[in-house]
Amino acid sequence: MATNNKEAFVTPLSQNNPILMQVLGICSALAVTAKLEPAIVMGLSVTIILAFSNAIISIIRKSIPKRVRIIVQLVVVATLVTIVSLLLKAFMYDVSVQLSVYIGLIITNCILMGRLEAFAMSNKMVPSLLDGIGNGLGYAWILVVVGAIRELFGSGTLLDYRIIPESFYQFGYENNGMMMMPAMALIIVGCIVWVHRIINKDIVE
Amino acid sequence: MKLNTENNLYTILYIVVVVIVVAFLLAFSYSGLKSRSDANERINKKEQILAALNLRNLPKDSVDAVYKQVVVSDLVISADGQVVKKGEKQDQDGFQIERKAFSKDNLPLYICQIDGDTKYVLPMVGKGLWGSIWGFISVNADGKTVYGAYFAHESETAGLGAIINEPSFQNQFQGKLIATAEGDTLQVVKSGAANNEPTKCDGVTGATLTSNGVNMMIHTYLNYYLPYLNSLNNPQ
Numbered sequence: 089m090a091t092n093n094k095e096a097f098v099t100p101l102s103q104n105n106p107i108l109m110q111v112l113g114i115c116s117a118l119a120v121t122a123k124l125e126p127a128i129v130m131g132l133s134v135t136i137i138l139a140f141s142n143a144i145i146s147i148i149r150k151s152i153p154k155r156v157r158i159i160v161q162l163v164v165v166a167t168l169v170t171i172v173s174l175l176l177k178a179f180m181y182d183v184s185v186q187l188s189v190y191i192g193l194i195i196t197n198c199i200l201m202g203r204l205e206a207f208a209m210s211n212k213m214v215p216s217l218l219d220g221i222g223n224g225l226g227y228a229w230i231l232v233v234v235g236a237i238r239e240l241f242g243s244g245t246l247l248d249y250r251i252i253p254e255s256f257y258q259f260g261y262e263n264n265g266m267m268m269m270p271a272m273a274l275i276i277v278g279c280i281v282w283v284h285r286i287i288n289k290d291i292v293e
Numbered sequence: 294m295k296l297n298t299e300n301n302l303y304t305i306l307y308i309v310v311v312v313i314v315v316a317f318l319l320a321f322s323y324s325g326l327k328s329r330s331d332a333n334e335r336i337n338k339k340e341q342i343l344a345a346l347n348l349r350n351l352p353k354d355s356v357d358a359v360y361k362q363v364v365v366s367d368l369v370i371s372a373d374g375q376v377v378k379k380g381e382k383q384d385q386d387g388f389q390i391e392r393k394a395f396s397k398d399n400l401p402l403y404i405c406q407i408d409g410d411t412k413y414v415l416p417m418v419g420k421g422l423w424g425s426i427w428g429f430i431s432v433n434a435d436g437k438t439v440y441g442a443y444f445a446h447e448s449e450t451a452g453l454g455a456i457i458n459e460p461s462f463q464n465q466f467q468g469k470l471i472a473t474a475e476g477d478t479l480q481v482v483k484s485g486a487a488n489n490e491p492t493k494c495d496g497v498t499g500a501t502l503t504s505n506g507v508n509m510m511i512h513t514y515l516n517y518y519l520p521y522l523n524s525l526n527n528p529q
Binding site for chain 1: 298299300303304307308311312315318319322323326329330333334336337450451452453498499
């Protein structure tokens, strides 16, 4: 039992990472990583919502009629997302303004449906909760790495603090506009997958 | 006990119960949090109006007090320069109009006092690349030059179109002319093409469509407000 719990939490961080291995959630990984800050907040929001929806679905999994299970999963996720966005509006208005579209996008994030269907529907509550947190964090760290690379080379800043000094620009250094394009995010994700497979030889088929 | 979860009746009842529970949860959290989020929205709108008057980064709890002090009244005018509602009380007339309700005959306008000088704040709305954009431009008492500007957006690309929300973009509007003698209004042109001309501001590099959106919005709304602004100088 204990090893199961640990496994549910640890494998999504690297060996069974949702982005690198399951190739889920790529769309939002491209959309929100032009800057580091939205990437971090998006990663955290997905982690929280995934953990809760995994736990809820796992609790009611035995009562869900098989034919309508996807609809039930969708309703649970959409409810959680709406409540989180209402809470943000009431208590952290500035954050909610910044995240306006991204929060809504969480409903369509395929990691959620993927984990609910693949794990929470057939596992107990505690491992499901841990699986949710693990997958959320596995998704978040990729977003943070991609966001950091794109913001550093695309705008010369990290979290809006200037990292590349002004003097570099006077010597003709220029920000890479390509970094701001979603295409570059896909290339960076590709490079991370590459490095990840060099390090973990055992996962190469 | 083993439930037969494949039964039609069970399936229908299950869905009905789920929907009722969810509807109740959502309705409850919405109405429970509504007063808080409305208050946040009002403060946010006041912050934006003050930002157009170059009063930025005020602490949250002082926004109401500063707004009360600075904004004298908010009225509603129409595009031919007529005052529709006088707005003798604060937060009553112009302030109540939501962005969606802006039209040629329903234009809010804020009259403000800063260090004894009168300023006019003109709200405007438009379309960016992905969603709506809006802004406030404050005009000096002569009705001819820009005192400050503030722009915001719903969902422009972070790092590109979203730059219109940053002071570096907004501050270049200060001191620009609202319109030339020939009637050409303030413009946002291609980045680097403004050349310090009095009615031109640089757009955002790599965000041509958002910049065009800002340009269109300014063009449309300044034309709405111009008759009123012109009447400030030539009282008939």
